[in-house]
Amino acid sequence: MKHILKILALLVAISACWIGLLQASVIPESYTWLLPLYFIVSLGCYGVLMVGVGLMQFPTCPQEALLLHQDILEAKDFLKNKGVDVGSN
């Protein structure tokens, strides 16, 4: 099944729940009408939170630049001895 159909099915299920709530009048109607808005805002806040958390925990590796530099020196040395032209670009 195409992915978009899965998402649409999910939205249809959520809409059905929402309409059911409207009919059943378990919650005051004025509140129920606003539920989709609350849902979208919560989704947005969750997204922003995930971006923020991910940004704070973003894995960095400063030591890798140094290791790479050493690898480059080692490689240049070996290749020069084997006759490969390793002058810079």
Add this chain to the structure above:
Amino acid sequence: MGNEQKENSNKYSIIIPTYNERLNIALLVYLIFKHLPNVNFEISVVDDGSPDGTQDIVKQLQSVYGEDRILLRARPKKLGLGTAYIHGLKHASGNFVVIMDADLSHHPKYLPNFIKKQMETGADIVTGTRYVKGGGVHGWNLMRKLTSRGANVLAQTLLWPGVSDLTGSFRLYRKSVLEDVIGSCVSKGYVFQMEMIVRATRKGYNIAEVPITFVDRVYGSSKLGGSEIVEYLKGLIYLLLTT
């Protein structure tokens, strides 16, 4: 544990698209040979007519390491990444294929990890991820990290891709799987990498991940402008609707 000593009878074809990577390709080849001492592999350099003499360097490397270990698959001009992989796949004699960048942002020291992960899990694809513990990025400023993280959250929410790093291009594929997936991909650039992994997920292939570190060496040049963000969003919508 028995796995480490098990004979690895697989052959790995490492496909590296190049354009003006005269120095980097030599360094990369040295590092690959250094980190895969007991592995049966070949390196396939797909060069798009580099004006800086990359192909001459590849020929010098062939005389050092052997023409059976380093293949030069030249093309007349820049023809795109997807077709570069397809070009490299023809005449690739391995049963597994590794794709990686030529600019040393992908370090060959992780190649044994890819191979080990694949043998342990029997995965069809092993993809390198920069975004988990053990992985990482160096050389990105805050803005770049922000856009990367934002793009990732958006893609995860919309596509449910099952991998943590969608745009990464350091991957190990079972050759038959790569041939199958690449045939159905039409995007360009990094959206192409996303399309590959999403289509593979949709087709039910077994995908494993290994952490990798990524050293961005294009310091100071902003690779993410407004037009790139628009391209990315268009790519996301396209993938949302067609996969």
